[in-house]
Amino acid sequence: MKFVAFERSKQGTGASRRLRNSGRAPGIVFGGGAEPVMIELDHNALWHAVQKEAFHASILDMELNGQVQKVLLRDVQYHPYKPQVLHVDFQRVDDKTRLRKKVPLHFINAENSPAVKIDKCLVNHVANEIEIECLAVQLPEFIEVDLGEVVKGQSVHASDLKLPAGVKVVTHGKPNPTIATVVEPVEEVIAAPVAAAADDKKGKKGKK
Missing domain, CATH: 2.40.240.10 (Ribosomal Protein L25; Chain P)
Structure with missing residues (x-):
């Protein structure tokens, strides 16, 4: 540009x-x-x-x-x-400038993963950008996170990223930061009809 x-x-x-x-x-x-x-x-x-x-x-x-x-x-x-x-x-x-810079993460293929397609889980993006270190000429516009293979109960970490040559993640002391997690669907418990039935029984007893 x-x-x-x-x-x-x-x-x-x-x-x-x-x-x-x-x-x-x-x-x-x-x-x-x-x-x-x-x-x-x-x-x-x-x-x-x-x-x-x-x-x-x-x-x-x-x-x-x-x-x-x-x-x-x-x-x-x-x-x-x-x-x-x-x-x-x-x-x-x-060409010799080495720098640290935050770059955006692009998440792809989540809808095709076993976690989403089979187990109906949701993928939660814990981070939308990540700090990297590299030569200025190697700076990527973004880093792609392929979620196509994630399964139920899995988390995606910085070590799972496929980084371009010469690029490394800056973790600031965190050994392996989490990038995304798989959230299992919450089962809805329908208690309203049970409560209504109990109230109905009470009403009938009251009439007697």
């Missing part, structure tokens, strides 16, 4: 507010052995971009001052209630 950014000279709260009022969004690009640069972007184009999953977990081409740089979106600050981006942070990356 490619986007255009413009260098900005004015900083501070007032300057950022005026920038937003003019349809622009302030940001910064840093890293890569170069000095941080304050930037601004067209807000409408940026707003549409941040709605796309790939914009958050892909290497992006940023055109700045006529040159294209490889960057990664690092942070987005949103307005509390307006559909507005207040600030964005980008990191310059190259």
Whole structure:
């Protein structure tokens, strides 16, 4: 994905507010052995971009001052209630940049699994994203979780994920985090007719 950014000279709260009022969004690009640069972007184009999953977990081409740089979106600050981006942070990356990044999980084939198809269980997604470590050029847009073989009583863990080459999961001390669980269907016990029958018997005794 490619986007255009413009260098900005004015900083501070007032300057950022005026920038937003003019349809622009302030940001910064840093890293890569170069000095941080304050930037601004067209807000409408940026707003549409941040709605796309790939914009958050892909290497992006940023055109700045006529040159294209490889960057990664690092942070987005949103307005509390307006559909507005207040600030964005980008990191310059190259073939040697190693990073940690959260990427989304895409669950597939649950409806074809024995747990769902035969035992009528439900699959509960414990996590919808996972943090990984890899070279920037190896960063996947998402990680696929194939649930086609899960059975009743099974849980899916990080160790069950099929990761791309060079990618490893960051567990933060947890040995093997749970990704999804299989929830057995709850049997409904219909007690209302029994209670009604008991009340009916009481009513008949009362009439006697």
